[in-house]
Amino acid sequence: MIYVRRSASIVLFFIILLVLSAFSLLSFRDGEFDLFAVLMGVGACTVYLLLYNILKSVFKHIDRYVLIICILLFSIGLIIQYRLNPQTAWKQFIWFCIGIVALVIALLVIKKAETFGRLNFIFLLGTAFLLLLSLLFARVIGGAKNWIQIGPFTVQPSEFAKLLFIITAAYYFSKNKRMIPLIPYLLFSGVCIFILVLSKDLGAAILYALTTLTMFFAGTGKALWTLLGFGILSGGAYASYKLFPHVQTRVDIWRNPWVAERTEGYQIVQGLMAIASGSLLGMGLNLGSPLAIPASHTDFIFAVICEEFGIIIGIAVIAFYLLFILRGALIALNARTQFHQLLVFGCTAMLSLQCFVIIAGVIKMIPLTGITLPFISYGGSSMISCMALLGIIEGVAVKNGEMDEKEIKSIGGEVL
Amino acid sequence: MNQARKNIRFIIFVFVILFAAMIFYLIYAISVYGERWFVAPYNPRIASMKENIIAGTIYDREGAKLAWSEGEKRRYTADGSTRESVSHIVGDNFGLTRGAESFFAKYLYGFDEDAVERLTGVLQGEKRKGSDITLTISARLSDAILNTMGSRKGAVVVLNYKTGEVLASVSNPGFDPDKVKSYKGKTGSSVLFNRAFMGRYPPGSLFKVVTSAAVLENPELELQTRNCTGKTEIEAKEVTCAGETAHGEVDLNRAFTKSCNTFFAQQAVLLNGERLKTEAEKFGFNLDFLFDDMIVYMSKFTQGDTDIDIAWSGIGQYEDLITPLHAAMIAGTVANKGIMMEPRLLKSAVSPGASTLYTLYSKQYRNPVSEANANILKDMMLDVVKEGTGTGAKVSKLAVGGKTGTAEYTDEKGKKKEHAWFIGFIDDEKHPICLAVLLEGAGGGGKYAAPVAAKAFKKAVDLGY
Numbered sequence: 001m002i003y004v005r006r007s008a009s010i011v012l013f014f015i016i017l018l019v020l021s022a023f024s025l026l027s028f029r030d031g032e033f034d035l036f037a038v039l040m041g042v043g044a045c046t047v048y049l050l051l052y053n054i055l056k057s058v059f060k061h062i063d064r065y066v067l068i069i070c071i072l073l074f075s076i077g078l079i080i081q082y083r084l085n086p087q088t089a090w091k092q093f094i095w096f097c098i099g100i101v102a103l104v105i106a107l108l109v110i111k112k113a114e115t116f117g118r119l120n121f122i123f124l125l126g127t128a129f130l131l132l133l134s135l136l137f138a139r140v141i142g143g144a145k146n147w148i149q150i151g152p153f154t155v156q157p158s159e160f161a162k163l164l165f166i167i168t169a170a171y172y173f174s175k176n177k178r179m180i181p182l183i184p185y186l187l188f189s190g191v192c193i194f195i196l197v198l199s200k201d202l203g204a205a206i207l208y209a210l211t212t213l214t215m216f217f218a219g220t221g222k223a224l225w226t227l228l229g230f231g232i233l234s235g236g237a238y239a240s241y242k243l244f245p246h247v248q249t250r251v252d253i254w255r256n257p258w259v260a261e262r263t264e265g266y267q268i269v270q271g272l273m274a275i276a277s278g279s280l281l282g283m284g285l286n287l288g289s290p291l292a293i294p295a296s297h298t299d300f301i302f303a304v305i306c307e308e309f310g311i312i313i314g315i316a317v318i319a320f321y322l323l324f325i326l327r328g329a330l331i332a333l334n335a336r337t338q339f340h341q342l343l344v345f346g347c348t349a350m351l352s353l354q355c356f357v358i359i360a361g362v363i364k365m366i367p368l369t370g371i372t373l374p375f376i377s378y379g380g381s382s383m384i385s386c387m388a389l390l391g392i393i394e395g396v397a398v399k400n401g402e403m404d405e406k407e408i409k410s411i412g413g414e415v416l
Numbered sequence: 417m418n419q420a421r422k423n424i425r426f427i428i429f430v431f432v433i434l435f436a437a438m439i440f441y442l443i444y445a446i447s448v449y450g451e452r453w454f455v456a457p458y459n460p461r462i463a464s465m466k467e468n469i470i471a472g473t474i475y476d477r478e479g480a481k482l483a484w485s486e487g488e489k490r491r492y493t494a495d496g497s498t499r500e501s502v503s504h505i506v507g508d509n510f511g512l513t514r515g516a517e518s519f520f521a522k523y524l525y526g527f528d529e530d531a532v533e534r535l536t537g538v539l540q541g542e543k544r545k546g547s548d549i550t551l552t553i554s555a556r557l558s559d560a561i562l563n564t565m566g567s568r569k570g571a572v573v574v575l576n577y578k579t580g581e582v583l584a585s586v587s588n589p590g591f592d593p594d595k596v597k598s599y600k601g602k603t604g605s606s607v608l609f610n611r612a613f614m615g616r617y618p619p620g621s622l623f624k625v626v627t628s629a630a631v632l633e634n635p636e637l638e639l640q641t642r643n644c645t646g647k648t649e650i651e652a653k654e655v656t657c658a659g660e661t662a663h664g665e666v667d668l669n670r671a672f673t674k675s676c677n678t679f680f681a682q683q684a685v686l687l688n689g690e691r692l693k694t695e696a697e698k699f700g701f702n703l704d705f706l707f708d709d710m711i712v713y714m715s716k717f718t719q720g721d722t723d724i725d726i727a728w729s730g731i732g733q734y735e736d737l738i739t740p741l742h743a744a745m746i747a748g749t750v751a752n753k754g755i756m757m758e759p760r761l762l763k764s765a766v767s768p769g770a771s772t773l774y775t776l777y778s779k780q781y782r783n784p785v786s787e788a789n790a791n792i793l794k795d796m797m798l799d800v801v802k803e804g805t806g807t808g809a810k811v812s813k814l815a816v817g818g819k820t821g822t823a824e825y826t827d828e829k830g831k832k833k834e835h836a837w838f839i840g841f842i843d844d845e846k847h848p849i850c851l852a853v854l855l856e857g858a859g860g861g862g863k864y865a866a867p868v869a870a871k872a873f874k875k876a877v878d879l880g881y
Contacts, residue, residue: 288461
């Protein structure tokens with residue numbers, strides 16, 4: 001029996017076609033030839049080719065599809081970033097390259113380590129430390145207190161806390177099946193979520209809470225306790241709606257942003273206008289007016305994609321995230337140990353929830369909470385943590401592949 | 417591990433549903449609300465598009481040019497008073513109002529042209545041209561109405577109740593589209609505000625049409641006759657008729673003709689708040705009007721908790737609110753055998769290549785009352801003009817029906833004032849016209865609004881509508 005890993009190079013070819021044509025278009029946009037646009041396009045394609053081919057040959061069992069989808073999403077993001085502001089696009093590109101390093105490190109660590117055992121306790125402390133750091137020292141940007149300044153950089157510690165948080169959750173939920181030993185860990189995650197609420201970082205709080213609940217359910221299968229968790233979460237959400245005026249404003253704006261179209265509702269209204277202007281096929285690259293939307297390069301980038309590429313590409317982006325989730329789920333289902341299974345599942349769940357919360361918020365399906373769109377939004381911390389999450393997923397995929405190969409070899413087969 | 421696999425599959429299934437819901441919501445929202453979002457005032461995109469495209473011409477139904485492009489400039493009807501009378505319907509070139517200039521931007525700026533036409537335009541190296549549109553309004557009728565209204569603030573809407581076409585919609589004060597940027601502050605936004613579609617006013621006695629419809633639909637709850645002494649007490653609070661006039665022995669018909677508050681207050685309590693609300697919602701209250709051709713704000717009916725609140729809500733006070741356009745639609749429903757038509761504003765759109773992109777078609781919107789009950793209501797409304805509160809709306813040789821309204825409100829200075837209302841129709845197959853007149857703070861509806869209605873009816877019939 002010979003098992004051949006399918007290559008995804010053909011998809012990569014189309015991505016390169018997209019990137020090159022988009023950047024050639026952008027290079028002529030002001031009537032003058034912009035060499036940097038072409039350089040950026042060529043540079044990005046070179047990095048993609050190197051990344052894909054080197055990873056593929058070093059780690060034979062790497063999951064090509066997850067990697068390709070991530071490259072595709074990043075490419076769409078990069079094009080939009082360049083269109084909005086070439087300088088942020090360059091920074092984003094550098095973050096992506098640093099992200100690749102994070103990816104490889106995460107991959108290697110996961111490949112080598114079995115479980116992290118006692119280290120998990122240190123991870124717990126690390127998570128709490130990072131979150132407290134942002135509560136105590138952070139500057140307020142866009143209503144949420146989640147940025148701290150280190151030299152010339154602003155860093156979002158909650159983005160890095162995510163990684164540790166998922167690892168510890170996977171560890172504790174795979175180790176214990178009964179409720180009582182889990183109580184301390186659940187309390188700990190409650191405290192983490194509470195700290196995020198205090199920092200007014202509601203998006204992250206919701207993300208952590210939902211990820212904990214889904215991982216808890218996946219690991220322990222306790223449906224009633226999970227429902228209870230949802231109950232507590234909804235109760236907490238309702239209480240914060242009653243207690244905090246800024247939460248009330250969010251909900252009011254969601255119900256009818258048009259009554260405050262010049263004030264609190266401005267951002268969401270501008271986003272909706274942008275999506276509506278794009279209609280099915282979009283205004284065309286560089287032909288819309290996305291700069292009118294506040295935070296167009298971070299939280300509201302989905303609206304820009306819809307404006308310039310049309311909702312058809314908007315839907316395609318959602319569909320690609322969906323493919324990413326399904327691929328992640330397959331890797332989780334194929335994992336050999338429960339820890340790895342929950343680890344991959346946790347990373348997938350975190351990314352998909354993040355994607356849901358922000359896109360549904362931008363299109364006014366749910367109240368808006370500002371978080372980044374994975375792989376697309378501008379942001380160094382976000383990019384690095386997303387790439388590290390991808391690295392964890394790939395690490396487990398490689399582990400699975402090696403086990404598969406062993407099994408196939410033992411019955412006389414071969415994996416190419 | 418097998419159990420965990422099952423759980424993971426389940427959660428992934430939930431995620432797939434969430435993402436699918438997101439896709440469906442996006443498609444739904446864009447197809448239902450997309451155009452409304454796009455034409456919102458202060459959309460910078462419409463302005464930027466104008467740099468590349470020469471906008472088409474806007475005509476009225478008689479072929480008069482209301483707005484057109486001359487080189488880089490946008491021109492509007494030269495006649496100052498006509499210009500003002502159609503200003504809210506035509507809109508402005510800067511996207512500050514929601515008139516045709518913004519709402520029909522997709523035609524005027526040529527998004528609807530086919531690819532071939534766009535391509536020939538590009539190949540000829542010309543600036544692209546947008547399509548021309550014809551509106552259902554008549555500029556002559558609008559101008560006549562504005563002159564009748566004079567300096568009184570308010571709105572008049574004239575519709576064809578069989579087709580739903582808006583023949584005129586005048587909001588006074590109007591504005592000059594060339595100077596639209598100079599209207600600033602509170603008075604400025606009051607001028608730019610289209611009272612006919614977006615002004616929400618207490619309906620006052622107009623609402624008795626809805627209350628009467630509720631009685632006709634629930635005949636067992638009809639208050640037979642009642643001796644009106646000019647006032648009545650409900651829960652130790654007083655409801656009075658206008659000027660505390662004692663109407664004597666009244667039944668539904670006579671109470672309607674004389675606009676007797678005490679009768680309708682008692683009748684509303686007898687019907688109860690829930691039935692009133694059901695009837696009001698059949699007529700389109702509390703309903704998000706998603707009309708194809710215009711943005712109209714929602715009319716409001718709140719079910720009162722106490723009898724006195726219910727009584728006031730049944731005579732169009734309490735928290736009831738209605739737009740002039742919706743009021744005209746209610747009059748039209750009575751005249752049109754109980755069928756409410758969707759108001760229409762766009763008659764046709766023709767591309768620069770002379771192909772027709774759109775022609776008007778009528779749409780039934782709702783059917784709030786049966787034909788039999790609509791005819792009873794129609795006779796009641798004809799009586800109002802013949803011998804009731806609405807005699808001021810009489811036009812010789814025409815069968816005019818209507819209902820007056822005098823809606824109390826408290827202005828910003830805390831002074832008690834009254835809006836004058838009149839809604840009505842001509843009961844004639846050849847002139848299927850209905851209208852609503854609202855004069856802000858003018859006083860009694862019969863005295864002030866009904867004569868304006870008479871002049872509008874006469875002018876409309878003279879023009880052949």
